[in-house]
Amino acid sequence: MNQESPVDFSLQCPIPISDYPTVLLAHGGGGRLTQMLIERMFLPAFHNPTLESLHDGAVLEVGDARLAFSTDSFVVSPLFFPGGDIGSLAVHGTVNDLAMCGARPLALSAGFILEEGLPMEDLWRVVQSMQEAAQTVGMSVVTGDTKVVDRGKGDGIFINTTCLGLIPAGVHVSPRRARPGDVVLINGAIAVHGIAIMSVREGLEFETSLQSDSAPLHDLVARLLDVAGEGVHVLRDPTRGGLASALNEIAAQAGVGIRLEEARIPIGEEVRGACEILGLDPLYVANEGKCLVIVAREMAETVLAAMQDHPLGGEAAIIGEVVAEHPGKVFLRSRIGGVRVVDMLSGEQLPRIC
Numbered sequence: 001m002n003q004e005s006p007v008d009f010s011l012q013c014p015i016p017i018s019d020y021p022t023v024l025l026a027h028g029g030g031g032r033l034t035q036m037l038i039e040r041m042f043l044p045a046f047h048n049p050t051l052e053s054l055h056d057g058a059v060l061e062v063g064d065a066r067l068a069f070s071t072d073s074f075v076v077s078p079l080f081f082p083g084g085d086i087g088s089l090a091v092h093g094t095v096n097d098l099a100m101c102g103a104r105p106l107a108l109s110a111g112f113i114l115e116e117g118l119p120m121e122d123l124w125r126v127v128q129s130m131q132e133a134a135q136t137v138g139m140s141v142v143t144g145d146t147k148v149v150d151r152g153k154g155d156g157i158f159i160n161t162t163c164l165g166l167i168p169a170g171v172h173v174s175p176r177r178a179r180p181g182d183v184v185l186i187n188g189a190i191a192v193h194g195i196a197i198m199s200v201r202e203g204l205e206f207e208t209s210l211q212s213d214s215a216p217l218h219d220l221v222a223r224l225l226d227v228a229g230e231g232v233h234v235l236r237d238p239t240r241g242g243l244a245s246a247l248n249e250i251a252a253q254a255g256v257g258i259r260l261e262e263a264r265i266p267i268g269e270e271v272r273g274a275c276e277i278l279g280l281d282p283l284y285v286a287n288e289g290k291c292l293v294i295v296a297r298e299m300a301e302t303v304l305a306a307m308q309d310h311p312l313g314g315e316a317a318i319i320g321e322v323v324a325e326h327p328g329k330v331f332l333r334s335r336i337g338g339v340r341v342v343d344m345l346s347g348e349q350l351p352r353i354c
Contacts, residue, residue, distance in 0.1 A: 030240025030286075031345040035249070054253060055174060056100035056236065059167065066167040068103035070094060073160045077352045079122065082196050083211030084288075086157055087130035092216050092288060093239065093354055094161040095137055099218040100235040100291070102173045102225060103165030105137055110144040110161055115154030126157060137216050139163075171225055177233035178254035182322040183300035185293045187220060187307050188213070188315040189266040190243050191285035194350045195274045202278070210270050213289035220310045224293060227306045231299035236292045239354055241345065244283040246292055247330045248344040260320035260332040260342065283332075284345055286353045294322060 026033045043052065050058045057070030074090045084092075095105045110130065114123065134141055192213040199210055217237065225232055234254075238246035243265070251258045267282050275282045289312060295303050300318060307313030330342040 025351050026346060029351060030245050033346050056097040059101055068098045068101035068165040068167055070097040071162040072097060074354060075158050075352050076354055077155060078200055079156055081200050081212055082209060084214040085126060085129050086159060087126035088133040089214050089288060089354060090159045090161050091130055091133035092214050094163040095216045095218055096237045098163050098165035099221040100237055101167060102171035103167045104222060105139050105163055105165045105218055107139055107142045108134055108161060108163045110141050110159060112146045113154060113158040114148045115156055116148055116151040118156050170229060173232055173235050175234055175250045175253040178250055178256050178294050178322050180256060180322055180324040181297050182233055182294050183297050183318055184320040185304060185316060185318050187291045187313040189268045190287055190290060191271045191282035193288040194285035194353050195271045197353045198350055213287060215289035215312055217291050220291060220312050223306050223310055224303055228295060228299045228303050231296040232293060234294035238287050238290055238292055240286050242284040242286055244342045245344050251330050252328045255327045257323040257326040258320060258330045259323050262332050262334050264317050264319045266315045266317050283342060285350060
């Protein structure tokens with residue numbers, strides 16, 4: 001009988017997966033490579049306590065006021081998709097970053113990078129959509145910038161936004177405030193935005209029209225803070241990298257474990273079916289109108305009721321809890337009782353979804 005050769009564990013990939021000589025698309029996907037890029041390049045270069053909080057926006061104290069300040073860039077493809085477009089998405093995404101700091105938006109800036117040859121009609125549609133979205137939120141685009149690049153050097157329109165907001169007195173939310181015993185909630189079905197984008201790219205057809213969940217979350221968040229106050233510990237919108245990446249970031253920053261219950265996570269049948277067809281895990285698919293909320297256990301039912309009473313929270317659910325075991329890890333209890341680790345992906349299942 002031939003003996004099997006022993007495995008040589010000294011063999012390693014000559015180029016570690018975290019070390020690349022050039023930027024990859026995955027570096028912008030919100031997964032592990034994005035995290036490494038931030039930790040190894042941007043944090044050391046721009047070192048300061050505000051940046052190191054790694055919140056959705058910076059929290060700045062100006063006199064007696066606390067301001068939230070956030071910037072974002074949007075490169076979604078296609079520019080127009082079911083349920084939205086790059087203009088409304090730019091407003092919603094930036095407003096939501098401020099909302100995750102507990103802030104109420106005050107004003108927005110917009111920087112447009114346009115490709116030569118872009119139809120003026122498309123630009124006008126985007127600008128109008130952006131204005132309508134800002135008006136709905138109750139703020140104005142107060143400053144901006146426009147640049148044009150050569151034909152073939154862009155992709156129609158890229159938009160950069162910056163938003164300023166005011167944090168009410170007594171509001172203190174941060175990824176580091178998650179603690180064992182807390183409860184994890186979400187305001188509705190996950191993975192809708194990413195699958196809506198992919199359905200257009202891949203020409204998938206469903207029995208009903210799948211629309212992006214892109215929406216501003218500031219009003220929902222304000223209501224939750226009104227009913228629960230300091231009982232709201234963490235807010236996070238699971239955009240790039242989806243639910244799994246957002247919770248991994250929180251677990252790492254707070255030094256806690258997070259246990260999810262698969263049966264409780266709301267996923268629409270169309271989304272579930274599309275993910276099966278495309279070979280995607282809905283836990284990693286991007287959202288643009290969803291809010292993860294981590295609250296003190298005694299406030300969980302109150303917050304859930306407030307969510308379900310809001311137009312953006314009809315499908316809200318309690319999906320898990322924060323635990324002391326396995327700090328920095330997220331794990332999921334399956335429908336049949338098994339447990340698996342939900343790690344952060346290296347890259348992005350669906351690039352350019354925001």
